[in-house]
Every structure is written in structure tokens, then in C-alpha cells.
Amino acid sequence: MINLDSRDEIRQIDSQNVLGSVEKLADQCEQAWREVSATPLPRQYSQARNIVVCGMGGSRFTPLAIRELFRDRISVPYDIVDGYHLPGYVNSDTLVILSSYSGTTEEVLVCAEEALKRKALITGITAGGKVAEFLSRHTLPGYIFVPRYNPCGQPRVGGGYMLMGHLGMLTKLGYVKVAKEEVAQAIEMTRKFTAQNAVKVTADKNFAKQVAEQLRDRHVFVITAEFLRGFGNGFANQINETAKLISDPRYIPELNHHLIEGLQRPESLNKNGLFLFVFSSLYSDPIKKRFTITKEVVEKQRLKTWWWELTGSGRLAQLLEAFTVSGFVTFYLALLYGTNPVEIPWVDYFKKRLAE
Structure with missing residues (x-):
């Protein structure tokens, strides 16, 4: 078994x-914060009546995390499209953000053409590819970044x-x-938790x-609520x-209305299922109570649980704390299996078949 304390073994x-x-x-x-703050954007982009973000995978769960984190602060309706088509309400008063790290996401590019036809206010966040080309071709603004601090190149x-x-x-x-x-x-705080892990x-x-x-050899249910729902998905x-x-992301209070009755079968679930409760003292009081009782109900049905309580001083700090630690968790978990964490063979196969 690999020694997770050894960089030499990890490199192999x-x-x-x-x-x-x-x-x-x-x-x-x-x-990103420094560069996007200096990115010029037209004044009319500040006057949209609604916002639609188009993104998939790692370029979807990140804006989702921001939406859930600032749900009580975002001043206009904010929707996320994870498919090929825009909602019917998208028009010239809609800000459409094309979210694609790679810039090659098929669904996002289809939505981009639809947004253009509907005369939406279009921008994008990308490291290049066809999304950057689309923005340039139509003289549209966007944040196009050079990922200096992502040596492996994987968007997630x-x-x-x-x-x-x-x-x-x-x-x-x-x-x-x-x-x-x-x-x-x-x-x-992100630097602090990076050092600790x-x-x-x-x-x-x-x-x-x-x-x-x-988490090893478990069917993991990631349990979050309120401002951390987007993180749970990520x-x-x-x-x-x-x-x-x-792994499945599940949310309190929604899961209390059905999931807790579905834990009786299959019988193998109490051998390999694990509920990972991501708890925050910043949750509302009703949610805090539901977390405690949900854990009790799950354990009464003989399923394993793990309680992770975030410690950041504010909601944004806790979100970045969660993403920092989870990045290390999934990296170490891949190593425990002897799996190269960067490879995604079935996603690559799927994309190859689509292109045929």
C-alpha cells in the first residue's frame, strides 16, 4: 500500500x-480575483434583469457553489444551464455567462449560438479553446485566464x-x-487548510x-445544506x-422527505454506504437540528456516518475551506487505490464516441 506521507511514492x-x-x-x-476585477466589462452588462450561466462538470459546480453561497445577496434571478438549450425567457435583458474551463464544452458552445440569436448580453470565463474564439469572433468581453497554478491542466x-x-x-x-x-x-484561510492537509x-x-x-470502498452520500449545496455537488x-x-450529493431538508426511508434496501447498503455530513455552525437553526436528527436516523439503520464540521469564520471562508480539504481528500483517495488521479478513461471514451 502507498505511503501517503511520501512524495516520492506519490510521484510514481x-x-x-x-x-x-x-x-x-x-x-x-x-x-482570478485580481485579474477579473481588472477585466473591462460594458456598463449595460450591469443592467441585466436575469443571469444564466452555461456550464458542465467542474465548470458547472463552481458557479453553482457561488450561487448557493450568495443566494441571499444576488440581486437578480440566477439560473444555471447544464444542457444544450437556454430557457425560453432568455432575451436581450439576460446576461449569459459561458462557463468552460477548457473552452471546448459542446453544450456550452451550442448555448452560445442560441444566446447570440436572442441578442443576450454574452460574456465568458475560460482558459481558451472555442469559447475564447467565439468571444473574440463576436467582439464580446470575457475573462480569459492563463492557468499558471494548475500544472496538471485538469479543470476539476x-x-x-x-x-x-x-x-x-x-x-x-x-x-x-x-x-x-x-x-x-x-x-x-485556504492557505492555512492547505498546510494542515x-x-x-x-x-x-x-x-x-x-x-x-x-471513504475507501464506500458508496458516499455527501450531505450538505443551504450555502454549501453547491460545494456538495462539487x-x-x-x-x-x-x-x-x-458518490451522491444529497441535501437537507429535502432528503428528510424521502431518502431516509430508502436506506433499508439493498441490504448491502449498510455494509458499504457512508453518510458524510458537512456541518456548519453558520447553518440556520432548523437545519442544524435536522442534521443531528438525520445522523441519528441513519445510524439507527446501521449505516456508517462521518461528521465534518467546518471552522472558517465566514461563509466564503468555509466554502474555500471545504473545497481545499475535499481536493486533498479525493487526491489521497485515488492514491489509496493506486489510481492516477488525472485520468478519466471513460469520459474520454465517451467523448471519442460522440465525435465519431
């Missing part, structure tokens, strides 16, 4: 340096660019109000390594792609 599996990307989340966030571990790219754009356009100090503090920190003091051991995505392990 992590040939494309996913670790280097995971360790640089704070730098990704800092670069370059999430800092998309997270802070979206937040920075919404803030610059006036749809969200967030203090620079709040952002700076959250990024500083680094390779050199042994498992007895390394929370991410402990969680990875718990964490499950990372578990799927990086560790090649089944």
Missing part, C-alpha cells in the same frame, strides 16, 4: 502533478479560477456585494487523509472523477 502514481494543482488552490483564487483541480472568476465578475458588475477583506481572509502532515494530524481512509463530482468512486 501522480505522474502529471495533480498534487501541485491541489496545493495551489489559494493562488488560483488570488490570481483548477476550480479556483472558475470560483473566483464567477464571484469576481458578479461583484464587478454589481450583482453581488462582497468586501475585498472578506475575499482576502477567505484566501488566507499537506503530504508531509502525517495521518494522525491530517484530516484529509483520515477522511480518505473512511465534492461528489471530485470523488467520481478523481477517485473513480460512486
